[in-house]
Amino acid sequence: MIWENIQLSFTSLLSNKMRALLTMLGIIIGIMSIITIVIIGDAMSASVTDELAGLGADNITVSVQERGRTSSGMGGMGMGGGGARQTAALTGRTPLSEDLLSDTMVADMLAFFPEDIQGVSITHALGNAEVRDMDRTANISISGVNPDYTFANSVELISGRWITTEDLEANAMTAVVSDRLVSQMFPQGTHPIGQQVRVFMPSSIEIYTIVGVYRHVENAFMGMMMAADEIPTNFYIPLTTARHGLLERNYTNMTVIGAPDTDINVLTSALQMYFDMVYISNEFWQVHVSNMTSMLDMITSTLDTISIAIAFIAGISLLVGGIGVMNIMLVSVTERTREIGTRKALGAKNFHIRFQFVMESLIVASIGGIIGMVLGIFLGGAIASIFGAPMVLSPVVLIGSMLFSMAIGVFFGLYPANKAAKLDPIEALRYE
């Protein structure tokens, strides 16, 4: 009987295709909007996750913070650059040298976790500068790094070598530069390794020898802000060289990289406990240990909230669609009054009639839901691909929106169906 009612509904829908389509339109647009928004939201979450994971999902940030300062996990973010003075400016209190992280503390930590730590990246940013040679120039951003930097950040070396421990010990004037800098500074075909470049800094000019070249990856966001040629590329020099001449030998933060088979979250809390012990007698300062996971969770949950809010607004158009279905169903009941009367005369009970009309409304809404879903997948996929984000299709959303459109069909079909079921057969048969 259900199957025959479905067939019956189809015949009655097909007999008035234009009207059926217009009735569905509200549902189609509503479901399409919701699916599109969810797909875009998911795609954005996924691309943000990807991007942040590229920054090092296995990285654990260890940073010195003032006690009592609520940490959002953002405190130690970034490349571990900055310096003692930056943090001090934020908190109003200047940490003393013994409050900061030192080489001895790092060595102690490594001794305490001999298996779990792959490396410790410590950086010191010197800021932007310019490499100049006659009329050739290249913008750079100077970072003092240690050998472990490559564990924490993806750097693709295309020739030469990375900064070594020997470089650090010797305060060597060596540099690893981008392939772009090479093409900007040297005629084509020049072998860059061993070449010297002059770096013009605000207060000095220094000469570095190129020991390695890495592949520069264009940052889409930076690309929007300025011309590609002007974007400074990283200019890596030994950490000791960068810090040369600084009075403060210690640092506010570092990045600990977990060994490949180490659970990062476990290591993060172990490190937090370890540093809590180390700093237990420090009255003003403590160490905050965090990783990307907590950051990611925060960002994804924010994006999810935004998606849900927009999807809710799109849901209003579904409500309008539902009212449209109800309206057409009421018209249909009126038009078919005589048919309803005849059916009743032939022995249809109220529930037969009610079932028939609810089924019809359910089918209209379901077909609308399917069409909207397909359109939404296409539209969402197209927009996601414009943003270069991967398309994520969650079955929960698909099934959920399908069930939702069916529920709308039943809900808004019930009133017209009841009206039809309650018609007096005599009146209905007499209806012109």
Add this chain to the structure above:
Amino acid sequence: MLELNNIVKKYFIGEPNELTVLKGLNLKINEGEFVAIVGQSGSGKSTLMNIMGALDRPTEGGYSLDGVDVSSMGDGQLSEIRNQKIGFVFQTFNLIPRTTALSNVQLPLFYMGVPKKLRVAKAKELLKLVEMDERMNHLPSELSGGQKQRVAIARALVNDPSIILADEPTGALDTSTGNLVMDIFLKINREQKKTVILITHNEELAAQTQRVITIRDGEIISDKVA
């Protein structure tokens, strides 16, 4: 067998006015009879038909069909009575549009819950009886008036009812087609021993039946057996 005892039907058209359409009507129709109920419009014959067809309940009095008291039944039970004991034939055919002749004929069995195979077989059998089996897959809109009425008669017969109630079945047809339809009624009454109740204002048509009951102002004024 159909028995009406002192049937009164009143319509309340706002206090204190009430309209008495049927004024204590007594009628007994035996199985296999072919009866015509004749009367002018407004005589109460449509109201009488509605009561006999279990579409309406009398205000007072008893109505029993095959020994079952119908007059005090609820809506659901009345549906079942209409479904199983009564076959309706309307002036305007009232076929369900957009569904084939075959589906139309199956409809009463569908509401009875008969399985599809059986339904189709029975419907085909009756379409053959009214000589419409060749056009069973046509839609009502593809049929002439006479053909529609023949499909409607097949539909009225499909559930093997106790009585066939035909309300002006030839009213929308020309004379010759009307006669053909009338012949079908005569045939099913003669061959299948079906009780046929013909409601009409057409005296000529009524003359073809065995018994003519005339109604005026809600009362039976004559009941003649031919």
